Amino acid sequence: MRSNNTSVAKTIFNRKDYSDKTLIKLYKAILKPRLIEEKMLILLRQGKISKWFSGIGQEAISVGLANALNANEYILPMHRNLGVFTSRNIPLHKLFSQWQGKKNGFTNGRDRSFHFGTQDYNIIGMISHLGPQLGVANGIALANLLTNNHKVTAVFSGDGATSEGDFHEALNVAAVWSLPVLFCIENNGYGLSTPSRQQFKCEHIADKAIGYGMESLIVDGNNILEVHTKIKKISKSIRKNPRPILIEFKTFRMRGHEEASGNKYVPKEILENWALKDPVENYHAFLKNEGILSEELDVLIKEAIVLEINEHLKVAFNEKEITSTVENELETVYKHINYIECKPASEKTSNIRFVDAISKGLEQSMEKFQDLVLMGQDIAEYGGVFKVSEGFLNKFGKERVRNTPICESAIIEAAYGLSINGYKSVVELQFSDFISSGFNPVVNLLAKSHYRWGQQASVVLRMPCGGNVGAGPFHSQTNEAWFTKTPGLKVVYPAFPYDAKGLLNTAIEDPNPVLFFEHKALYRSIYQDVPNDYYTIPFGKACVIKEGFDLSIITYGIGVHWALDEINKHQFSVDIIDLRTLQPLDTDAIFYSVKKTGKVLIIQEDTLFGGIASDISALISENCFQYLDAPIKRIGSIETPIPFAKNLEKLYLPIERLHSAIVDLLNY
Incomplete structure (x- = not known):
């Protein structure tokens, strides 16, 4: 059955060995993201949040899986997996702050919605390119395998993302390396507005697993007990016998890809049929029919969740709008390290x-x-x-x-x-x-x-x-x-x-x-x-290879050797600065040399336009203009792809243009 067909099977719940207590626990867990979403849709219309990717109709997958795994096992969710975050008991006010771009969120206002991760809850967030997180899950699982800690990693993706090359690459690597990964594909019928039949030709996404020598199964993604039961069983198995498994969850997205896009492209009869499979309403009805959930208990559960939502929203709304400084933003691009240079233990x-x-x-x-x-x-x-x-x-x-x-x-x-x-x-x-x-x-x-x-x-x-x-x-x-x-x-x-x-x-x-x-x-x-011994060299420290007074030659890589060959032939009085690292860049060494010589030649092997030499030239112009006695000169390869034939490559590279560039600057 294709997930965007009009025929939808009835949801049948099998409680098996589930206690009433566990069944109620799962009800609370699946109800919570639904009530949060309903509140978020109101706030979206009020302009109090900027965007929303609805998971209404898909909650059973996130909640069932998150409750089936151990809390110390990594999950890599996507936009429609709010139930993963709530099942991991992240304080709601932190989620609300994240969605409003405030400080108490997880990205300090630097990213939106579900584009975040948190090591505290073993959740690794997505980027908008979707497919890469499948490969990230492989790396996490590989670390688990190397540590031999018997942990499972679960990663989510949608039916649309299975068209990406990352999907193929990730599944292939996981299979070859026998990594303990659950590749959880939510087949909700559409990639934004493109139906599944225009995404792939096989009947089921699960069918793709055979090409990788991988096990797969299809799960009713709207049945929380089926999700929970099967994930627990599979996880237990692969903790003992590490291997990847592709799981296709059949489900449907009842709202738009995101709220602004709507869902008018979905035929009415499909929406009506899938509405009958609502995972929250059907599970609610099952619990009531079984006498497990009374009207009074249901009211108490809903009131408690609504109260929690409102109290945490108040905390988030009362939080000030985020502010920062240029210095603070720049400082957090890289992880700070207290570098201590390691010298060789001996002189050998x-x-x-x-x-x-x-x-x-x-x-x-x-x-x-x-x-x-x-x-x-x-x-x-x-x-x-x-x-x-x-x-x-x-x-x-x-x-x-x-x-x-x-x-x-x-x-x-x-x-x-x-x-x-x-x-x-x-x-x-x-x-x-x-x-x-x-x-x-x-x-x-x-x-x-x-x-x-x-x-x-x-x-x-x-x-x-x-x-x-x-x-x-x-x-x-x-x-x-x-x-x-x-x-x-x-x-x-x-x-x-x-x-x-x-x-x-x-x-x-x-x-x-x-x-x-x-x-x-x-x-x-x-x-x-x-x-012979281990040693380190600090980043951001250029090396002055030769010292002189008439010209500064700034270069790196093979350009250093081109410059040395030329200077040794003609005995010019120049500074040759080997940058060694381009990011970070040693601007102090550059500026010191330029202020001394007053003339600058920047050499790069790369084609000239848009290269590092252009930025170094601009930095010198902005900071040392008054010290210059000649225009800054850059040389690089010509603006073509690099050719194969020896004479053409010789024409391409800047080596034979180096001597005249030096002489022109010295004579300026």
Whole structure:
């Protein structure tokens, strides 16, 4: 039976071994979100809340599942899962404050409605892109599996979101890794106004599980006893035998996707038929018919809930409108850390390549942090395409060194889930170009997490990047500017083995998301004496590679080596500043050098327009204009995709334009 058909079966309740007390408890639990919603719809019409996503008609799913799981097990709900929040006994005034954008909510006014999470109640909120939370649930479940704590993770999504690639990626990863996840799909007939028959061709969403080698079942989502009974049974099973299960809850959304959209697109007969399956009214009638719920008790229950709602609304309405300062908002984008630099324990060094420094830093971090997990394509037996993790599998085991399917988005989401559940992770992107397949979770989950609801994202994304290796348009980009623009991300781009090892260790220690760029052309061409022991290097501290008085060259990554080669050939008197980190940026070092020399050349490998050089140029103009003796000069690659053929790549890159740019500035 398709959920948007006109034929709807009668609800049959089977109390089995349920006591009267438990049945009444479930009644109170399902009634509460319904009464809250009815009040919210009134407040919406009065303009006292800004938006509402109604779950009327679907309460049995949220309430049944939340009451079936243990309180210490994570649930990842969506817009229409108010019953999850109320079943976890979150104080109503905090929910009301959240919906009004006030301080006592969960996001300090920075996000609305159900876009929040709370570790206090083991609830992880959604983002509007819907699908990513399926992958986040995988990460939480993986942490449970690694800890061997026998916990279940439940994640909600709708029928519309099953059309997203994240759905496929998440289910595939969960199946391959045997993760204890309940993928709970509420098939309510429509994705906004698009009916299910235009979303998928199979008869049931549950049918999709077979493609992943996964169990599935269909549950009457309007029958609270069926939901509660089946979830308890399934959860007990997968706590003992970890594995994912796809659950399709057949239900219906009786109101609009959100109140402003209405539901005029739904045929009248469908609404009328599903109204007969109302989960609250039918359960109420069942309890009365069985003699379990008297009229007097029913009145008392409703009065108590209404009183609670009104009292907590009063608290929320009396709360002042939220205010803040620029300083406070900026301070909360990242999780604050009291960084203490770690020096090498001995003076012993080895002359190693850039790639070896990365590998050694990663290995020593794995030894230091037992909760650190490595994930990526081909990183286990094969050792990664650049052999950075060669030998790690034998040393650290398959639980911590994890080959992944080809699915950047789901793995980055899982990394975030690991962080939520107390683990660190490093994800290797085979090439930085491939981050485009996982762009959404980087810029919308990792970057915004701490600012939105105070949740750290202790994730490092390793980004082998860069040209001058003849790898063509899909394996040669240096795409750091995609991320320096996004508040909440840290961006690191070392040029030398010593910095690569120390900065990677710092990145792994940092509880904030870090994109760690590693230029492929430097991997096996640059050697340096590097301490054998573990050490860290602070972020936001540039390194002055050479000192002079006539010109400041500001650059990073392979640009540092281009500048060094040019200066060593011609013995120009210049400052060469290796930025090392692009976010945070060491503006003090930049401004000091510019004020000394009065002339500036900024080098980047990336195409010029919209790159980091443009922002550095603007910062210098705004803060050091009076010290300049010449226009600021930027050089970068030409405005085309990076080509494959050697001569075309040579034309693309800025190397041969560097000498004339220096001479022009010195002669200005």
